[in-house]
Amino acid sequence: xxxxxxxxxxxxxxxxxGLSNAADGVLKTALPLVAxxxxxxxxxxAGIPLALSLPWLVASLPAGALADRWDRRRTMLVANLxxxxxxxxxxxxPVTGTGSLVLLYGVAVVVGTAEVFHDTSAQSILPQVxxxxxxxxxxxxxxxxxxxxxQFVGPPLGGxxxxxxxxxxxxxxxxxxxxxxxxxxxxxGTFRPTRSGATAPATAVRTTLRGEVGEGLxxxxxxxxxxxxxxxVGVSNLAESAMMAVFVLWAVGPDSPLGLSEPGYGALMxxxxxxxxLGSLAATRIAGRLGRTVSLALCILVAAASHxxxxxxxxxxxxxxxxxxxxxxxxxxxxxTVTLRQRLTPDxxxxxxxxxxxxxxxxxxxxxxxxxxxVAERVGLVWVFVVATALDLxxxxxxxxxxxxxLRAAEDEVADDPARAGTSAEVSASAAG
Numbered sequence: 001x002x003x004x005x006x007x008x009x010x011x012x013x014x015x016x017x018g019l020s021n022a023a024d025g026v027l028k029t030a031l032p033l034v035a036x037x038x039x040x041x042x043x044x045x046a047g048i049p050l051a052l053s054l055p056w057l058v059a060s061l062p063a064g065a066l067a068d069r070w071d072r073r074r075t076m077l078v079a080n081l082x083x084x085x086x087x088x089x090x091x092x093x094p095v096t097g098t099g100s101l102v103l104l105y106g107v108a109v110v111v112g113t114a115e116v117f118h119d120t121s122a123q124s125i126l127p128q129v130x131x132x133x134x135x136x137x138x139x140x141x142x143x144x145x146x147x148x149x150x151q152f153v154g155p156p157l158g159g160x161x162x163x164x165x166x167x168x169x170x171x172x173x174x175x176x177x178x179x180x181x182x183x184x185x186x187x188x189g190t191f192r193p194t195r196s197g198a199t200a201p202a203t204a205v206r207t208t209l210r211g212e213v214g215e216g217l218x219x220x221x222x223x224x225x226x227x228x229x230x231x232x233v234g235v236s237n238l239a240e241s242a243m244m245a246v247f248v249l250w251a252v253g254p255d256s257p258l259g260l261s262e263p264g265y266g267a268l269m270x271x272x273x274x275x276x277x278l279g280s281l282a283a284t285r286i287a288g289r290l291g292r293t294v295s296l297a298l299c300i301l302v303a304a305a306s307h308x309x310x311x312x313x314x315x316x317x318x319x320x321x322x323x324x325x326x327x328x329x330x331x332x333x334x335x336x337t338v339t340l341r342q343r344l345t346p347d348x349x350x351x352x353x354x355x356x357x358x359x360x361x362x363x364x365x366x367x368x369x370x371x372x373x374x375v376a377e378r379v380g381l382v383w384v385f386v387v388a389t390a391l392d393l394x395x396x397x398x399x400x401x402x403x404x405x406x407l408r409a410a411e412d413e414v415a416d417d418p419a420r421a422g423t424s425a426e427v428s429a430s431a432a433g
Contacts, residue, residue: 009129010138012186017122018145019180020080023173025154026161027087027111028052029269030169031104032248033162033262034090038101042381046245046373047101051108053241053365055116056358063116064355065212068348072121072128072191077181079118084177086110090170120358124351127342128191135339136284143334144280147327152273159266193348216352219345225410226344226357228401229337233361235395236303239388241368243307246376246384250310257314264316271320275327282328283335292336293404297396299329304392311385344410 031048039045067075086107130138161169220226251258252265260268279286287295306326309319345353375384 009187009189012183013125013129014142014145016076016180016183016187017142018149019176019183020118020149021146022149022153022157023083023176023180024115025150025152026158026169026173026176027154029155029158029266030162030173031108033159033252033265034166034169035101035104036248036252038104040249042246042249042376043370043373044101045248046369046376047105048108049241049245050366050369050373051105052112052115053362053369055109055113057363057366059113059116060120060355060359060363061213061216061352062209062355063120064216064352064358065209067117067121067124067351067355068193068212068216070121070192072125072193072351073184073187073189075121076118076125077184079114079121080177080181080184082114083111083118084174084181086114087170087174091167091174116355120351120355123338123342123354124193125191127347127350128193129187135342136335139335139339139342140280140283143283143331143338144277147273147276147280147331150273152270152277155269155273156263156266159261159263163262193351212352213356216349216356219349220353220356220360223344223410224401225406226341226353228398229340230357230360232395232398233337233357234364235391236300237362238364238368238371239307239391240303241365242372242375243310243384243388245369245372246381247310249376250381257310258316258319259314260316268316268320268323271323272327272330275324275329276331277327279328279331280335283332286332287336291404292407293399293402295332295336296402297399299333300392300395302326302329304389307385307388307392311382340407340410344414 028049031052032045035045035048089103090107126138126142127135157172158169161172220230248265250256251260251268252262253259258268290298302322302325306323309322313319341353341357342350371387372384375387
């Protein structure tokens with residue numbers, strides 16, 4: 001069990017994560033709405049999520065290698081300060097009159113790059129804070145606050161703040177990221193990983209960044225469970241990004257099928273969060289009752305339904321209910337799969353594993369955003385929903401690799417050879433105090 005000091009560190013990490021994700025939720029909802037002031041082109045609107053997610057394709061591998069070299073808490077601190085600083089340019093728009101789509105794209109790239117470094121370190125630091133035995137519960141609690149902040153608090157707040165003005169909508173997340181920095185400062189200690197079986201920090205072992213990146217890629221590709229999960233999430237995120245890149249055009253405005261206002265659009269986004277919060281709190285019990293394989297299959301089915309339903313009905317209530325179920329599915333999927341990654345990976349490789357995993361899983365998001373914009377522009381918005389649904393259903397073919405016996409065999413292999421699991425990185429005594 002974690003010591004009282006480690007429990008305190010976890011709750012400060014939990015608080016910082018909530019504040020940081022609230023900022024994410026506000027900004028990712030606000031930027032497409034701000035972009036509507038400059039254009040109504042589906043491709044141009046899709047450029048916002050494209051710019052936000054492109055760094056996952058470009059920077060994830062070096063970010064993972066550096067997360068296994070640097071102190072992970074300090075990396076998270078710097079990343080949040082960079083994100084807050086990037087928004088100063090948008091806060092100044094009403095005063096200077098320099099607003100443009102190009103500026104929005106530029107800010108999105110900077111924020112997205114900082115997010116890569118922050119999130120890679122955030123997932124890698126958790127086993128150091130709570131220990132591997134507590135990962136199920138810690139991931140459930142952490143995901144609950146992340147979803148609540150990112151999808152329940154952030155989207156409606158972003159919608160209302162855009163109505164109040166660009167400076168307000170971009171200044172608010174900057175302040176939230178500063179608050180997240182202050183909370184993370186309370187997590188005292190050093191969180192730099194050590195090499196397996198070594199007592200010196202990872203940076204004391206002389207290796208090249210390229211070699212370290214390759215080690216992480218080989219580790220992921222050599223483990224069928226982790227490799228399959230990464231590819232599946234990549235396809236799922238491709239589908240989700242394609243739809244969400246242009247969904248604002250389907251939902252907002254009196255001539256749109258859903259006919260929502262900007263605040264109404266933000267409120268609709270919270271339906272996913274409602275389900276996700278409930279799903280994250282119940283994920284461990286659901287997986288224990290149904291088994292992890294069946295749970296993952298249900299997650300795929302509700303994701304497909306969430307992409308299909310907007311094309312089948314203009315009822316906001318029906319869309320919201322199905323999206324809430326999909327949110328619960330996302331939560332269950334993430335708690336099950338993130339815990340698997342953390343348990344199957346040595347601590348000194350966890351940053352690189354997470355970044356290699358996310359290269360496959362999240363690197364498809366800019367491709368999806370571009371695909372959604374192009375499909376909507378060429379053949380119509382409704383076909384984006386059709387394509388997204390079809391991509392989700394293809395994932396059912398991957399489930400034979402993820403049968404419960406395969407998952408248990410992977411865990412047993414680590415349990416039989418503790419050296420493969422590694423040990424948590426050393427944390428200074430101040431982390432427990």
